[in-house]
Amino acid sequence: MRFIFNRVQLLALTLLGLAISGAQAEIRQTSVWWLPRNVTMFGHEIDFIFYVILILTGVTAVAVFSTMIYFIVKYRARPGVSAIHSHGNNTLEVIWTGIPVFIFLALAIYGNEQWTQMRLKTPPADALPVAVIGEQFGWNVRYPGADGKLAKMTASKVTKENPFGVDPADPAGLDDFTTYGELVFPVERPIRLYLGSKDVIHAFYVPEFRLYQDMVPGRIYDFVWLKAEQTGKFQLACNQLCGQGHYKMFGKLSVVPQGEYEAWAKGKAPQPTAAKETPTVPVVMAGR
Ligand code: CUA
Secondary structure, eight states, X not given: OOOSSOHHHHHHHHHHHHHHHHHHHXXXXXXXXXXXXXXXTTHHHHHHHXXXXXXXXXXXXXXXXXXXXXXXXXXXXXXXXXXXXXXXXXXXXXXXXXXXXXXXXXXXXXXXXXXXXXXXXXXXXXXXXXXXXXXXXXXXXXXXXXXXOOOOBOGGGOOSSOTTOBOTTOGGGTTOEEEESEEEEETTSEEEEEEEESSSOXXXXXXXXXEEEEEOTTOOEEEEEEEBXXXXXXXXXXXXXXXXXXXXXXXXXXXXXXXXXXXXXXXXXXXXXXXXXXTHHHHHXXXX
């Protein structure tokens, strides 16, 4: 049997692969070898429990494997030495069952408490509502206008033309503005997300936010909220294989100071100016 590549070609391919992965790494802003930096409030608890579990399992693995190797060497078969017949030790059994039970219970209770804080409590009333509806293959984003309110979204009304499932006459939505694949969040302000999908299952995923939420069509998720504590530029990546274009389904997300956000929102919202100009248009027309 012949190999398809010779050694030189394989080496070249390997180097090319390394070069590409090096270039890929540039896309991520922070550490590629470890967790990306955390910029949200809830991220501290998530990272904390991650490190606790890592240390617990790491110490256990080292302890178990070194004991095992030590025993393998110490009690190896040797000519003239008879085997030891052990019938176990009840005290040891109770200890090494009791400790893991305690650890697992503690982790479960702590994790449950954090999850309750993140997803089961009502988001703060002063949170900025932002709607994000996934589609093959991009993100429809909707922001409230000056009234701070988004139009009411109804999952059953979501269509191709109406990705947010809103009533066009809803007064709360008249000053809303939309973007495609562009999100700007003010720093240090709670953001309440309204997540949904137009077609298939997508997922809202920002590693630096330690936030992941599937978006299943037919539902509007209104319980996800976050508070970014640092500014920066991030990538919103879809994290459910949703079709051939899944790989390119990303959005630009930046966290900026409040003033910068307001300026951006002002520039994005054409409705208030349009609404002000609307009455003058018929007057001009009538004057002609
Ligand atoms: Cu949407 Cu993958």
